[in-house]
Amino acid sequence: MTAPARTDRGSEELIRAEEPVLAHNYHPLPVVVARAEGAWVEDVEGRRYLDMLAGYSALNFGHRHPALIEAAHRQLDRLTLTSRAFHNDRLAGFAERLAALTGTDMVLPMNTGAEAVESGIKVARKWAYDVKGVPADRATIVVAADNFHGRTTTIVSFSTDETARGGFGPFTPGFRIVPYNDLAALEAAVDETTAAVLIEPIQGEAGVLIPDDGYLAGVRELTRRKGCLFVADEIQSGLGRTGHTLAVEHESVVPDVVLLGKALGGGIVPVSAVVGSREVLGVLHPGEHGSTFGGNPLAAAVGTAVVELLETGEFQRRAAELGAVLREGLAGLVGRGVVGFRARGLWAGVDVDPALGSGREISERLMREGILVKDTHGSTIRLAPPLTITAEELAGALGTLEKVLTS
Template structure:
């Protein structure tokens, strides 16, 4: 029985009373956080193994990022893109250099970055490739998660995300993820882009077969099609490299970035590509009042500088091996399969034992916060500032949940 003196039950009830039920959160009410740890309204501490779906790659309240935000709050927070502010050029230049691209287009949310990528690809197809007006198509993958706008859910294969939101936007061809032959066959003379997650996060950290991404790169080059990599969750150090594409030496034509770019402080997203692609946009054709605002640029520039040292990519790669070892030791002991790339893991629990939701509730009771996705699958994505001891602690708690 829950102690009536605790604040959590009432706060949970209030949240359920006053908000639309578009999420089903765990019954935990967080009031403060630092590094890899969260504290609830009753003073209980939790190890964060979700990191805001990779939005908190650098942990909660990273001092360098908080300092940048505080300094900018005292100076300037918004101008709109009607004017240029003094943080804008540095952010765009340093992010472009990190990506190895000519240009950056800042936006706010990941879904906005995806929508921007779709618009740019279509315009490029009409103006550069010569696709007949209104005929552009984009090849996407089953199991994708690129956001929840009406256009994006039009090519989702997740019925929870898609059902009852039609009529749907045409212009997309869906093929099995990881199937290079199917993707190649789907490309025709009007295809302007292939849009893929290099690792499918929402699907359960699904890593494609070796050689798949290089194959996609090759066929896109041969067929004059843009390769758009949605690195919103997988990018910026999460997988042990700056981008998940880096693991196979693949450079897409366009990066879609978000989540960790805002340092867990403000929503920041961006599209990065060369001038022959992003250069198709002209004034008035696309924009955002808050996109590239001074506060966002100040924080995101510090994020880029943290990544430029390579420290966080190395931490993710090295600690990811410890995470892998811990999880693989539980295969056959409640786990059916694990998929790990850096500090990002998908684990399939034996459905005869419990659902992913039940496992997350039991982990929360033991002081570890994670999130289920699709039945008995859980995603783990701890902040990149996590320590070996904290990883071991989480593995011990997971083992005890499975054993119980």
């Protein structure tokens, strides 16, 4: 890595400078990143840290992956934005390759993950009215408790996290919440008004909760039998993270609609997409939905480069192989500061003994040892390193975790 970027303000001063001018909607770890490459970042003083979070999977391919940076630079020299008022020469190729990668027919390009979820909700409701025949304004969508799909007003309307909901009502109606990983409760909630079941194949924000074997297949069977859509939110779990292109592939399940984001932008620009069958996405007509930046040429160029990386299968294999290293290392820590963990591919939720500290406190201790992770609820931390991490780097991170928990 080259010399760190120079600044006339150090970390502590920059953190203090944020306080009066930035809305306080985040509580970051006290590290100020100035440069990054691969799985490593540097702060403004030049201290190096191994990134074991990867932007909540937005950086699946590491920081500044050469192929992605090259694609962005090349497109920046040609064309960045037209709006969808006009066609651009990058969008068709992006949509073709993304549809092929995911085994779907059509692509609705958006920008952020929350926009993909909102778009999926609109598509499901439109399908319910136009195809299923649900009476106007009666469509319902069934979701799972402890979900995390974003933070827009409609999305927090069906969150069970009071921190996300409190103070933001009134809430959007039309959602039914059932326990995650409970097919009986799901069946009881689905009726003739149900447009879709919207779930995360793995609940990330909740602590990387992995459902029982057969749950996703059961959701697929139930939605087919009941005549509603299965919408899978793969914004965090998709695009190689779990050892497959999509997490639903672990049960050979094909949803009607898949929501993608985060890694689709390569850590460079926000890119998201709703992908699905022609029968479902075909319900949209001009003027009914859109986005000024959705499908812009720069995003399409970077997104195409991301798809090209995934087409080789290399990153899916890396996630599976290094995931075995991750699971083995965490298993060795159970009873030695770790009380339990859940892992699939290069993604794990690790429950630390509360007597050793909160998840935030453990994250701060790891930061001081040069490892960046993020806590979630209670004493749980999340591990989601870039898929480019080496076995040696991963082993080093696990060794540091052991040191922090046992010293």
